[in-house]
Amino acid sequence: PVGRRPGFLPLSLRDWLYLLLRTPVSSYFFHRFLHGLHRLFHGFRQGFCCGGFRTGHYPVLVSIYGGPDSPRVKDVWGTGCSQWWAYHDVIQVVLDNRVSGPLGKKGLEAAYRHLATVEVQDFIDGLKYFLDNSAVNKAKTGVYGFSFGGTMTTLLVTEGCDYFKYGIAGGGVYDWALYDTHYTERYMDTPQVNPEGYASTRVMERVSKSGYKGDRTNMLRITHGTADDNVHFQNTLQLVDQMEKDCKDLELAIYPEEYHGYRGLKSRHSTMQDYKFWYRYLLRRICRKHLLKNLVNNYGTGIYRNR
Numbered sequence: 001p002v003g004r005r006p007g008f009l010p011l012s013l014r015d016w017l018y019l020l021l022r023t024p025v026s027s028y029f030f031h032r033f034l035h036g037l038h039r040l041f042h043g044f045r046q047g048f049c050c051g052g053f054r055t056g057h058y059p060v061l062v063s064i065y066g067g068p069d070s071p072r073v074k075d076v077w078g079t080g081c082s083q084w085w086a087y088h089d090v091i092q093v094v095l096d097n098r099v100s101g102p103l104g105k106k107g108l109e110a111a112y113r114h115l116a117t118v119e120v121q122d123f124i125d126g127l128k129y130f131l132d133n134s135a136v137n138k139a140k141t142g143v144y145g146f147s148f149g150g151t152m153t154t155l156l157v158t159e160g161c162d163y164f165k166y167g168i169a170g171g172g173v174y175d176w177a178l179y180d181t182h183y184t185e186r187y188m189d190t191p192q193v194n195p196e197g198y199a200s201t202r203v204m205e206r207v208s209k210s211g212y213k214g215d216r217t218n219m220l221r222i223t224h225g226t227a228d229d230n231v232h233f234q235n236t237l238q239l240v241d242q243m244e245k246d247c248k249d250l251e252l253a254i255y256p257e258e259y260h261g262y263r264g265l266k267s268r269h270s271t272m273q274d275y276k277f278w279y280r281y282l283l284r285r286i287c288r289k290h291l292l293k294n295l296v297n298n299y300g301t302g303i304y305r306n307r
Helices: 013-022 080-087 104-109 118-131 148-158 181-188 195-200 203-209 234-245 264-283 289-299
Strands: 030-032 039-041 058-063 091-094 136-146 166-170 219-225 251-255
Touching: 058 118, 058 264, 080 091, 091 118, 118 136, 118 148, 136 148, 136 264, 148 166, 148 203, 148 219, 166 264, 203 234, 219 234, 219 264, 234 251, 251 264
Parallel strands: 058 091, 058 136, 136 166, 166 219, 219 251
Antiparallel strands: 030 039
């Protein structure tokens, strides 16, 4: 939805009911998921694409997590941060893949012993659906996520750089051999039994082989806390080391003594830098200091509120 007033929903319930009663049923359509039985109902088409939309103008920002059995798509209104995106004419999208969605064991089996592979393709397919809309600016597509979402974001901006141009990845796992056994071996088996799976899913090598540019048209920002006792800081060190050897530029923010998620002043700093990143790449504008202060004060750390 595109709105002009932060803090207000783009359309009220009365407006939706008015559109529902006045729009012929033939104007609604269904889009079936590629993997699964659920459908996306894209009704209220006039409400979503209201008058004044400009062709090839609107950036798209995708919020993801993507971990096994951890859906993000819910029937709820967005947070204040979502209203901030709408205020700046950014189309915000939340996507699930077949592994994180409500497909149960069938979905989990799709990624068994090779996590973060089919999930990447699912997110690319999901974004393609929106890129087919003539109103979307295909050169301004962003994605952000934390933890498993950070892993996904890194892969999407590198392996999927033809579609996902910019991304902010926080606290991601980049080598499953570095993560805790009780989670990893549930989905990957042990390194002794599945050495090929661990080797083929290492993000360092995948990024190295990707077409990631690391320039104005395709940029990745990575953040991590040095005291992260969930996803160890070693993950980011190894990824950055490989990217530097490959001469692939990136933006990097390290938060000393911070854990899996940033607190206090470090959280505020992270949020401010994230806003600057999106202004610089997605909106192509200069973010003034007074505006940045108002953003953080009004919306806080809402950019990662659902992580």
